[in-house]
Amino acid sequence: MTGSTQVTPILIRGGRVYDHDGDIHQPAQADILIHGERIERIGPNLAVEDGVEIIDAVGKLVVPGFVNAHYHSHDVMAKGLFEEMPFDIWTLHSNPANYGPRALKEVRLRTLVGAAEQLRNGITTIQDFLTLVPQDEALVDTVLSAYEEAGVRVVFAVAARDRAALDIAPFMPRDLPEAVRKRIAGSDRKASDELEFIAAQIKRLGLKPTPLQTWALAPSAPQRCSQELLEGIAALSREHELPVFTHVYETRIQAAAARQQPAAPSHLDILARAGLMNERLNIVHGVWLTAHDIAQIAEAGARVVHNPVSNLKLKSGIAPILDLYRAGIDVALGCDNYSCAETQNIFIAMRMLCLLPAVTDPEPHPVHAAYALKAATVMGARAVGLEDKIGALKPGMTADLMILDLNEPAFVPFNSAARQIVFSEAGRAIETVLVGGRPVVRNGKLVTVDEAALAAAVEEIAPAFRRDAQTLATRNADLTAPLLNANREAWKVSLGFERYIGRGTS
Ligand SMILES: [Zn+2]
Missing domain, CATH: 3.20.20.140 (Metal-dependent hydrolases)
Incomplete structure:
Protein backbone atom coordinates (compact mmCIF):
# COMPACT_ATOMS: atom_id res chain seq x y z
CA MET A 1 0.00 0.00 0.00
CA THR A 2 1.28 3.46 -0.90
CA GLY A 3 0.55 5.31 2.33
CA SER A 4 0.74 9.07 1.95
CA THR A 5 2.57 9.25 5.30
CA GLN A 6 5.76 7.97 3.63
CA VAL A 7 6.15 10.85 1.17
CA THR A 8 9.12 13.23 1.18
CA PRO A 9 8.50 16.69 2.64
CA ILE A 10 7.92 19.24 -0.13
CA LEU A 11 8.45 22.96 -0.43
CA ILE A 12 6.46 24.55 -3.26
CA ARG A 13 8.45 27.70 -3.81
CA GLY A 14 7.40 31.08 -5.11
CA GLY A 15 4.01 30.31 -6.61
CA ARG A 16 0.96 32.51 -6.50
CA VAL A 17 -1.25 30.73 -3.97
CA TYR A 18 -4.98 30.96 -4.62
CA ASP A 19 -6.87 31.95 -1.46
CA HIS A 20 -10.68 32.02 -1.58
CA ASP A 21 -10.62 34.88 0.96
CA GLY A 22 -7.63 36.75 -0.47
CA ASP A 23 -6.94 38.56 -3.75
CA ILE A 24 -8.76 36.29 -6.21
CA HIS A 25 -7.39 38.17 -9.22
CA GLN A 26 -3.70 38.57 -8.32
CA PRO A 27 -3.00 35.99 -5.59
CA ALA A 28 0.04 36.77 -3.46
CA GLN A 29 3.30 34.87 -3.95
CA ALA A 30 4.13 32.44 -1.15
CA ASP A 31 5.92 29.21 -0.33
CA ILE A 32 4.00 26.14 0.83
CA LEU A 33 5.72 23.68 3.15
CA ILE A 34 4.20 20.21 3.17
CA HIS A 35 5.03 17.52 5.71
CA GLY A 36 3.40 14.13 5.21
CA GLU A 37 -0.08 14.75 3.91
CA ARG A 38 -0.49 18.16 5.52
CA ILE A 39 0.29 21.75 4.67
CA GLU A 40 2.48 22.85 7.56
CA ARG A 41 3.15 26.48 6.67
CA ILE A 42 2.36 29.05 3.98
CA GLY A 43 4.35 32.25 3.76
CA PRO A 44 7.01 34.19 1.89
CA ASN A 45 10.60 32.86 1.79
CA LEU A 46 10.21 29.82 4.04
CA ALA A 47 13.50 28.26 5.14
CA VAL A 48 14.59 25.16 3.23
CA GLU A 49 15.06 22.19 5.54
CA ASP A 50 17.26 19.16 4.83
CA GLY A 51 15.67 16.37 2.85
CA VAL A 52 12.92 18.57 1.46
CA GLU A 53 12.04 18.32 -2.23
CA ILE A 54 11.70 21.76 -3.78
CA ILE A 55 9.08 22.30 -6.48
CA ASP A 56 9.78 25.56 -8.24
CA ALA A 57 6.48 27.40 -8.74
CA VAL A 58 7.71 30.83 -9.78
CA GLY A 59 5.44 32.04 -12.60
CA LYS A 60 2.87 29.46 -11.57
CA LEU A 61 -0.47 29.39 -9.82
CA VAL A 62 -1.22 27.00 -6.96
CA VAL A 63 -4.92 26.08 -6.66
CA PRO A 64 -6.79 23.73 -4.30
CA GLY A 65 -7.62 20.38 -5.94
CA VAL A 384 -18.26 14.61 0.72
CA GLY A 385 -17.82 15.29 4.43
CA LEU A 386 -14.16 16.36 4.22
CA GLU A 387 -14.46 20.10 4.83
CA ASP A 388 -11.86 19.98 7.61
CA LYS A 389 -9.26 18.47 5.29
CA ILE A 390 -9.62 19.69 1.72
CA GLY A 391 -10.93 22.55 -0.43
CA ALA A 392 -8.59 25.37 0.63
CA LEU A 393 -4.84 25.93 0.90
CA LYS A 394 -4.26 26.66 4.58
CA PRO A 395 -1.89 25.36 7.26
CA GLY A 396 -3.36 22.20 8.77
CA MET A 397 -5.27 21.30 5.62
CA THR A 398 -4.31 18.31 3.50
CA ALA A 399 -2.07 19.07 0.53
CA ASP A 400 -4.49 18.28 -2.32
CA LEU A 401 -3.58 20.83 -4.96
CA MET A 402 -2.59 21.59 -8.52
CA ILE A 403 0.07 23.85 -9.99
CA LEU A 404 -0.81 25.70 -13.20
CA ASP A 405 1.72 27.17 -15.61
CA LEU A 406 0.92 30.86 -16.12
CA ASN A 407 2.83 30.88 -19.41
CA GLU A 408 0.01 28.87 -21.00
CA PRO A 409 -1.98 31.06 -23.44
CA ALA A 410 -5.10 30.76 -21.24
CA PHE A 411 -3.32 32.86 -18.62
CA VAL A 412 -1.58 35.37 -20.92
CA PRO A 413 -2.03 38.19 -20.05
CA PHE A 414 -2.62 37.30 -16.41
CA ASN A 415 -5.46 39.63 -15.46
CA SER A 416 -7.49 37.51 -13.04
CA ALA A 417 -6.73 34.13 -11.51
CA ALA A 418 -10.37 33.32 -10.69
CA ARG A 419 -11.83 34.43 -14.02
CA GLN A 420 -9.13 32.83 -16.14
CA ILE A 421 -9.30 29.52 -14.24
CA VAL A 422 -13.06 29.44 -14.78
CA PHE A 423 -13.48 31.00 -18.23
CA SER A 424 -10.14 30.44 -20.04
CA GLU A 425 -8.62 27.21 -18.75
CA ALA A 426 -9.68 23.62 -19.43
CA GLY A 427 -6.80 21.71 -17.84
CA ARG A 428 -3.90 22.18 -20.25
CA ALA A 429 -1.97 24.45 -17.87
CA ILE A 430 -1.87 21.79 -15.15
CA GLU A 431 1.73 20.79 -14.59
CA THR A 432 1.76 19.19 -11.15
CA VAL A 433 -0.93 17.63 -8.95
CA LEU A 434 -0.53 16.56 -5.34
CA VAL A 435 -2.94 14.35 -3.41
CA GLY A 436 -2.34 13.93 0.30
CA GLY A 437 1.07 15.60 -0.10
CA ARG A 438 2.20 13.15 -2.78
CA PRO A 439 2.93 14.26 -6.35
CA VAL A 440 0.77 12.15 -8.68
CA VAL A 441 1.09 14.33 -11.79
CA ARG A 442 4.41 15.88 -12.83
CA ASN A 443 5.07 17.74 -16.09
CA GLY A 444 1.45 17.15 -17.04
CA LYS A 445 1.74 13.33 -16.88
CA LEU A 446 0.69 10.80 -14.29
CA VAL A 447 3.59 9.40 -12.31
CA THR A 448 1.50 6.69 -10.63
CA VAL A 449 0.20 5.01 -13.78
CA ASP A 450 1.89 4.41 -17.14
CA GLU A 451 -0.64 6.20 -19.33
CA ALA A 452 0.53 4.65 -22.62
CA ALA A 453 0.43 1.12 -21.19
CA LEU A 454 -3.03 1.82 -19.76
CA ALA A 455 -4.32 3.04 -23.12
CA ALA A 456 -2.90 -0.04 -24.85
CA ALA A 457 -4.49 -2.38 -22.31
CA VAL A 458 -7.88 -0.66 -22.69
CA GLU A 459 -7.68 -0.86 -26.49
CA GLU A 460 -7.33 -4.63 -26.16
CA ILE A 461 -10.62 -5.03 -24.29
CA ALA A 462 -12.57 -2.20 -25.94
CA PRO A 463 -13.79 -4.15 -29.02
CA ALA A 464 -15.52 -6.73 -26.80
CA PHE A 465 -17.26 -3.98 -24.82
CA ARG A 466 -18.36 -2.25 -28.03
CA ARG A 467 -19.84 -5.54 -29.25
CA ASP A 468 -21.81 -5.90 -25.99
CA ALA A 469 -23.06 -2.32 -26.29
CA GLN A 470 -24.09 -2.97 -29.89
CA THR A 471 -25.97 -6.14 -28.88
CA LEU A 472 -27.80 -4.14 -26.22
CA ALA A 473 -28.57 -1.33 -28.67
CA THR A 474 -30.07 -3.85 -31.09
CA ARG A 475 -32.18 -5.31 -28.28
CA ASN A 476 -33.33 -1.80 -27.25
CA ALA A 477 -34.13 -0.58 -30.76
CA ASP A 478 -37.87 -1.35 -30.57
CA LEU A 479 -38.18 0.60 -27.30
CA THR A 480 -36.98 3.94 -28.62
CA ALA A 481 -40.24 5.00 -30.27
CA PRO A 482 -42.51 4.01 -27.32
CA LEU A 483 -40.16 5.78 -24.90
CA LEU A 484 -40.15 8.97 -26.95
CA ASN A 485 -43.94 8.78 -27.07
CA ALA A 486 -44.10 8.35 -23.30
CA ASN A 487 -41.83 11.40 -22.96
CA ARG A 488 -44.35 13.41 -24.99
CA GLU A 489 -47.18 12.03 -22.84
CA ALA A 490 -45.44 13.28 -19.72
CA TRP A 491 -45.25 16.78 -21.19
CA LYS A 492 -49.02 16.98 -20.76
CA VAL A 493 -48.60 16.95 -16.97
CA SER A 494 -48.40 20.58 -15.90
CA LEU A 495 -45.73 21.37 -13.32
CA GLY A 496 -46.46 25.09 -13.08
CA PHE A 497 -42.87 26.04 -13.91
CA GLU A 498 -40.33 25.55 -16.70
CA ARG A 499 -36.68 24.62 -17.01
CA TYR A 500 -36.56 24.98 -20.78
CA ILE A 501 -37.08 28.33 -22.42
CA GLY A 502 -38.69 29.37 -25.67
CA ARG A 503 -40.54 26.07 -25.99
CA GLY A 504 -43.76 26.34 -27.96
CA THR A 505 -43.62 30.13 -28.13
CA SER A 506 -42.43 30.69 -31.70
ZN1 LIG B 1 -25.68 10.16 -11.51
Missing part, protein backbone atom coordinates in the same frame (compact mmCIF):
# COMPACT_ATOMS: atom_id res chain seq x y z
CA PHE A 66 -11.15 20.01 -7.27
CA VAL A 67 -13.84 17.75 -5.85
CA ASN A 68 -15.86 15.87 -8.45
CA ALA A 69 -18.98 15.45 -6.33
CA HIS A 70 -20.85 13.25 -8.79
CA TYR A 71 -19.31 10.52 -10.92
CA HIS A 72 -20.07 6.91 -11.81
CA SER A 73 -17.04 4.82 -12.72
CA HIS A 74 -19.14 1.93 -14.05
CA ASP A 75 -19.51 3.15 -17.64
CA VAL A 76 -16.08 4.52 -18.53
CA MET A 77 -15.92 1.96 -21.35
CA ALA A 78 -19.06 3.52 -22.93
CA LYS A 79 -17.41 6.91 -23.45
CA GLY A 80 -18.39 8.31 -26.84
CA LEU A 81 -20.89 5.57 -27.70
CA PHE A 82 -24.16 7.50 -27.38
CA GLU A 83 -25.66 10.74 -28.60
CA GLU A 84 -29.11 12.33 -28.79
CA MET A 85 -30.65 10.12 -26.14
CA PRO A 86 -33.10 11.64 -23.67
CA PHE A 87 -32.56 10.34 -20.12
CA ASP A 88 -34.69 7.17 -20.05
CA ILE A 89 -33.46 5.94 -23.43
CA TRP A 90 -29.87 6.58 -22.36
CA THR A 91 -30.55 4.61 -19.16
CA LEU A 92 -31.58 1.57 -21.20
CA HIS A 93 -28.31 1.74 -23.13
CA SER A 94 -25.99 2.48 -20.21
CA ASN A 95 -27.37 0.79 -17.08
CA PRO A 96 -24.78 -1.76 -15.87
CA ALA A 97 -27.65 -4.13 -15.03
CA ASN A 98 -28.24 -4.47 -18.79
CA TYR A 99 -24.63 -5.48 -19.46
CA GLY A 100 -24.25 -8.20 -16.86
CA PRO A 101 -21.06 -8.99 -14.92
CA ARG A 102 -17.77 -7.58 -16.22
CA ALA A 103 -14.30 -9.09 -15.86
CA LEU A 104 -12.20 -7.79 -12.97
CA LYS A 105 -9.56 -6.76 -15.50
CA GLU A 106 -12.06 -4.48 -17.26
CA VAL A 107 -13.23 -3.06 -13.91
CA ARG A 108 -9.65 -2.24 -12.90
CA LEU A 109 -8.79 -0.63 -16.24
CA ARG A 110 -11.95 1.47 -16.45
CA THR A 111 -11.42 2.74 -12.89
CA LEU A 112 -7.83 3.69 -13.72
CA VAL A 113 -8.84 5.53 -16.92
CA GLY A 114 -11.41 7.60 -15.02
CA ALA A 115 -8.94 8.33 -12.22
CA ALA A 116 -6.21 9.23 -14.73
CA GLU A 117 -8.30 11.80 -16.58
CA GLN A 118 -9.52 13.32 -13.33
CA LEU A 119 -6.03 13.70 -11.86
CA ARG A 120 -4.78 15.20 -15.12
CA ASN A 121 -7.68 17.69 -14.88
CA GLY A 122 -6.92 18.69 -11.30
CA ILE A 123 -9.64 16.60 -9.67
CA THR A 124 -8.08 15.28 -6.49
CA THR A 125 -11.26 13.92 -4.85
CA ILE A 126 -13.75 11.69 -6.63
CA GLN A 127 -17.19 10.78 -5.31
CA ASP A 128 -17.76 7.49 -7.10
CA PHE A 129 -21.45 6.48 -7.09
CA LEU A 130 -20.85 2.97 -8.35
CA THR A 131 -23.43 0.48 -9.55
CA LEU A 132 -22.02 -3.00 -9.02
CA VAL A 133 -23.32 -5.95 -11.00
CA PRO A 134 -23.38 -8.27 -9.16
CA GLN A 135 -22.82 -6.78 -5.71
CA ASP A 136 -19.60 -8.61 -5.07
CA GLU A 137 -16.73 -8.02 -2.67
CA ALA A 138 -14.09 -8.74 -5.31
CA LEU A 139 -15.43 -5.86 -7.42
CA VAL A 140 -15.26 -3.46 -4.47
CA ASP A 141 -11.65 -4.48 -3.80
CA THR A 142 -10.70 -4.15 -7.46
CA VAL A 143 -12.12 -0.63 -7.71
CA LEU A 144 -10.60 0.58 -4.45
CA SER A 145 -7.19 -0.87 -5.28
CA ALA A 146 -7.25 0.81 -8.71
CA TYR A 147 -7.97 4.16 -7.04
CA GLU A 148 -5.15 3.51 -4.58
CA GLU A 149 -2.84 2.69 -7.47
CA ALA A 150 -3.72 5.98 -9.21
CA GLY A 151 -3.24 7.92 -5.96
CA VAL A 152 -6.52 9.84 -6.05
CA ARG A 153 -8.75 10.54 -3.05
CA VAL A 154 -12.05 8.71 -3.33
CA VAL A 155 -15.32 8.95 -1.43
CA PHE A 156 -16.75 5.62 -2.40
CA ALA A 157 -20.41 4.61 -2.53
CA VAL A 158 -22.12 1.48 -3.78
CA ALA A 159 -25.40 2.45 -5.44
CA ALA A 160 -28.47 0.99 -3.72
CA ARG A 161 -31.78 0.36 -5.44
CA ASP A 162 -34.50 -2.21 -4.94
CA ARG A 163 -37.06 -0.95 -7.47
CA ALA A 164 -35.94 -1.65 -11.01
CA ALA A 165 -38.59 0.04 -13.19
CA LEU A 166 -37.48 2.83 -15.53
CA ASP A 167 -38.52 6.26 -14.24
CA ILE A 168 -40.68 6.66 -17.32
CA ALA A 169 -42.72 3.49 -16.58
CA PRO A 170 -45.86 5.37 -15.36
CA PHE A 171 -46.16 7.02 -18.78
CA MET A 172 -45.78 3.88 -20.90
CA PRO A 173 -48.89 2.74 -22.75
CA ARG A 174 -50.72 -0.14 -21.07
CA ASP A 175 -51.08 -2.17 -24.26
CA LEU A 176 -47.35 -2.83 -24.75
CA PRO A 177 -46.43 -6.45 -25.49
CA GLU A 178 -45.65 -8.38 -22.31
CA ALA A 179 -41.98 -8.89 -23.24
CA VAL A 180 -41.50 -5.13 -23.73
CA ARG A 181 -43.31 -4.33 -20.47
CA LYS A 182 -40.96 -6.64 -18.60
CA ARG A 183 -37.94 -4.77 -19.91
CA ILE A 184 -39.40 -1.46 -18.71
CA ALA A 185 -40.29 -2.93 -15.31
CA GLY A 186 -37.03 -4.87 -14.72
CA SER A 187 -36.63 -7.16 -11.70
CA ASP A 188 -36.96 -5.69 -8.22
CA ARG A 189 -34.45 -6.63 -5.56
CA LYS A 190 -34.69 -6.95 -1.79
CA ALA A 191 -33.99 -3.91 0.37
CA SER A 192 -32.37 -6.12 3.00
CA ASP A 193 -29.88 -7.55 0.46
CA GLU A 194 -28.83 -4.06 -0.64
CA LEU A 195 -28.40 -2.85 2.93
CA GLU A 196 -26.58 -5.94 4.14
CA PHE A 197 -24.05 -5.78 1.32
CA ILE A 198 -23.20 -2.13 1.95
CA ALA A 199 -23.06 -2.50 5.74
CA ALA A 200 -20.85 -5.57 5.36
CA GLN A 201 -18.35 -3.72 3.12
CA ILE A 202 -18.08 -0.82 5.54
CA LYS A 203 -17.53 -3.27 8.39
CA ARG A 204 -15.03 -5.37 6.44
CA LEU A 205 -12.90 -2.46 5.16
CA GLY A 206 -13.43 0.04 7.98
CA LEU A 207 -14.53 3.66 7.71
CA LYS A 208 -11.17 4.53 6.12
CA PRO A 209 -10.12 1.64 3.87
CA THR A 210 -6.86 3.52 3.09
CA PRO A 211 -5.61 7.04 4.01
CA LEU A 212 -7.21 8.40 0.81
CA GLN A 213 -10.50 6.50 1.00
CA THR A 214 -13.76 7.17 2.85
CA TRP A 215 -17.39 6.13 2.33
CA ALA A 216 -20.60 7.73 1.20
CA LEU A 217 -24.06 6.23 0.74
CA ALA A 218 -25.91 6.27 -2.58
CA PRO A 219 -29.59 5.39 -2.71
CA SER A 220 -30.15 5.69 -6.48
CA ALA A 221 -33.26 7.91 -6.29
CA PRO A 222 -36.39 8.17 -4.13
CA GLN A 223 -38.54 6.54 -6.83
CA ARG A 224 -36.03 3.68 -7.21
CA CYS A 225 -35.91 2.79 -3.51
CA SER A 226 -38.49 1.40 -1.10
CA GLN A 227 -39.15 3.18 2.19
CA GLU A 228 -37.38 0.27 3.92
CA LEU A 229 -34.23 0.80 1.85
CA LEU A 230 -34.20 4.57 2.39
CA GLU A 231 -34.69 4.13 6.14
CA GLY A 232 -31.84 1.62 6.24
CA ILE A 233 -29.56 4.06 4.41
CA ALA A 234 -30.57 6.83 6.83
CA ALA A 235 -29.65 4.58 9.76
CA LEU A 236 -26.22 3.80 8.25
CA SER A 237 -25.65 7.50 7.60
CA ARG A 238 -26.49 8.35 11.22
CA GLU A 239 -24.45 5.52 12.67
CA HIS A 240 -21.25 6.30 10.73
CA GLU A 241 -21.87 10.01 9.98
CA LEU A 242 -21.67 9.34 6.25
CA PRO A 243 -22.67 11.73 3.48
CA VAL A 244 -25.59 10.60 1.30
CA PHE A 245 -25.94 11.25 -2.44
CA THR A 246 -29.16 10.63 -4.33
CA HIS A 247 -30.55 11.61 -7.73
CA VAL A 248 -33.60 13.83 -7.28
CA TYR A 249 -35.75 15.38 -10.00
CA GLU A 250 -33.10 15.04 -12.65
CA THR A 251 -35.75 14.95 -15.40
CA ARG A 252 -39.15 16.45 -16.03
CA ILE A 253 -40.52 12.89 -16.28
CA GLN A 254 -39.52 12.20 -12.67
CA ALA A 255 -41.27 15.33 -11.42
CA ALA A 256 -44.35 14.62 -13.54
CA ALA A 257 -44.52 11.02 -12.30
CA ALA A 258 -44.35 12.23 -8.70
CA ARG A 259 -47.30 14.57 -9.34
CA GLN A 260 -49.36 11.64 -10.57
CA GLN A 261 -49.00 9.70 -7.34
CA PRO A 262 -51.25 11.38 -4.79
CA ALA A 263 -49.99 9.18 -1.95
CA ALA A 264 -46.39 10.39 -2.37
CA PRO A 265 -46.48 13.81 -3.99
CA SER A 266 -42.93 14.95 -3.26
CA HIS A 267 -39.65 13.08 -3.51
CA LEU A 268 -38.23 15.37 -0.85
CA ASP A 269 -41.03 14.36 1.52
CA ILE A 270 -40.13 10.73 0.86
CA LEU A 271 -36.52 11.48 1.82
CA ALA A 272 -37.67 13.44 4.89
CA ARG A 273 -39.94 10.62 6.04
CA ALA A 274 -37.03 8.18 5.79
CA GLY A 275 -34.86 10.43 7.97
CA LEU A 276 -32.53 11.51 5.17
CA MET A 277 -33.39 15.21 4.95
CA ASN A 278 -30.47 16.66 6.86
CA GLU A 279 -27.05 18.32 6.46
CA ARG A 280 -25.46 15.06 5.25
CA LEU A 281 -27.80 14.87 2.24
CA ASN A 282 -26.70 15.83 -1.27
CA ILE A 283 -29.43 16.23 -3.87
CA VAL A 284 -27.86 15.28 -7.20
CA HIS A 285 -29.14 17.26 -10.24
CA GLY A 286 -32.26 18.90 -8.75
CA VAL A 287 -33.18 20.33 -12.15
CA TRP A 288 -36.94 20.15 -11.48
CA LEU A 289 -37.05 21.36 -7.88
CA THR A 290 -39.95 23.68 -7.04
CA ALA A 291 -39.61 26.82 -4.91
CA HIS A 292 -41.10 24.80 -2.04
CA ASP A 293 -38.52 22.02 -2.55
CA ILE A 294 -35.70 24.56 -2.52
CA ALA A 295 -36.94 26.05 0.77
CA GLN A 296 -37.11 22.53 2.22
CA ILE A 297 -33.50 21.79 1.19
CA ALA A 298 -32.30 25.09 2.67
CA GLU A 299 -34.20 24.43 5.91
CA ALA A 300 -32.58 20.98 6.24
CA GLY A 301 -29.06 22.30 5.50
CA ALA A 302 -28.78 19.81 2.64
CA ARG A 303 -26.88 20.59 -0.58
CA VAL A 304 -27.26 20.23 -4.35
CA VAL A 305 -24.72 18.73 -6.75
CA HIS A 306 -24.94 20.43 -10.12
CA ASN A 307 -24.08 18.39 -13.24
CA PRO A 308 -24.55 20.87 -16.06
CA VAL A 309 -23.06 18.84 -18.91
CA SER A 310 -25.06 15.63 -18.42
CA ASN A 311 -28.22 17.67 -17.77
CA LEU A 312 -27.86 19.15 -21.23
CA LYS A 313 -26.63 16.08 -23.06
CA LEU A 314 -29.59 14.05 -21.76
CA LYS A 315 -32.00 16.92 -22.40
CA SER A 316 -32.96 17.13 -18.73
CA GLY A 317 -33.00 20.93 -18.57
CA ILE A 318 -31.19 23.61 -16.60
CA ALA A 319 -31.05 23.55 -12.80
CA PRO A 320 -32.37 26.63 -10.95
CA ILE A 321 -28.91 27.79 -9.86
CA LEU A 322 -29.86 31.37 -9.00
CA ASP A 323 -32.77 30.19 -6.82
CA LEU A 324 -30.45 27.78 -4.99
CA TYR A 325 -27.91 30.56 -4.54
CA ARG A 326 -30.50 32.99 -3.18
CA ALA A 327 -31.73 30.30 -0.76
CA GLY A 328 -28.17 30.00 0.59
CA ILE A 329 -27.82 26.38 -0.51
CA ASP A 330 -24.32 25.05 -1.22
CA VAL A 331 -23.87 23.91 -4.80
CA ALA A 332 -21.13 21.35 -5.41
CA LEU A 333 -20.11 20.31 -8.94
CA GLY A 334 -20.12 16.96 -10.67
CA CYS A 335 -19.29 15.62 -14.12
CA ASP A 336 -21.54 12.51 -13.99
CA ASN A 337 -21.20 9.44 -16.22
CA TYR A 338 -18.77 9.13 -19.07
CA SER A 339 -21.58 7.81 -21.26
CA CYS A 340 -23.63 11.02 -20.89
CA ALA A 341 -21.00 13.68 -20.37
CA GLU A 342 -17.86 12.12 -21.92
CA THR A 343 -15.33 14.02 -19.80
CA GLN A 344 -14.49 14.55 -16.17
CA ASN A 345 -13.60 18.22 -16.24
CA ILE A 346 -14.53 20.61 -13.43
CA PHE A 347 -13.23 23.62 -15.40
CA ILE A 348 -16.12 23.08 -17.82
CA ALA A 349 -18.60 22.50 -14.97
CA MET A 350 -17.52 25.78 -13.30
CA ARG A 351 -17.88 27.67 -16.57
CA MET A 352 -21.37 26.27 -17.15
CA LEU A 353 -22.36 27.07 -13.55
CA CYS A 354 -21.57 30.74 -14.20
CA LEU A 355 -22.95 30.92 -17.75
CA LEU A 356 -26.15 28.87 -17.70
CA PRO A 357 -28.20 31.26 -15.52
CA ALA A 358 -28.19 33.66 -18.50
CA VAL A 359 -30.44 31.25 -20.36
CA THR A 360 -33.36 32.21 -18.12
CA ASP A 361 -32.23 35.47 -16.52
CA PRO A 362 -30.82 38.50 -18.36
CA GLU A 363 -29.83 40.43 -15.20
CA PRO A 364 -26.26 40.46 -13.79
CA HIS A 365 -26.06 37.75 -11.13
CA PRO A 366 -23.77 36.83 -8.25
CA VAL A 367 -22.63 33.39 -9.47
CA HIS A 368 -19.16 34.72 -10.30
CA ALA A 369 -15.94 32.89 -11.06
CA ALA A 370 -14.81 33.04 -7.41
CA TYR A 371 -18.10 31.42 -6.38
CA ALA A 372 -17.61 28.68 -8.97
CA LEU A 373 -14.15 28.00 -7.55
CA LYS A 374 -15.71 27.59 -4.10
CA ALA A 375 -18.35 25.27 -5.54
CA ALA A 376 -15.56 23.15 -7.05
CA THR A 377 -13.55 23.02 -3.83
CA VAL A 378 -14.96 24.04 -0.41
CA MET A 379 -18.59 23.21 -1.23
CA GLY A 380 -17.53 19.93 -2.79
CA ALA A 381 -15.50 19.21 0.34
CA ARG A 382 -18.60 19.77 2.50
CA ALA A 383 -20.63 17.54 0.20
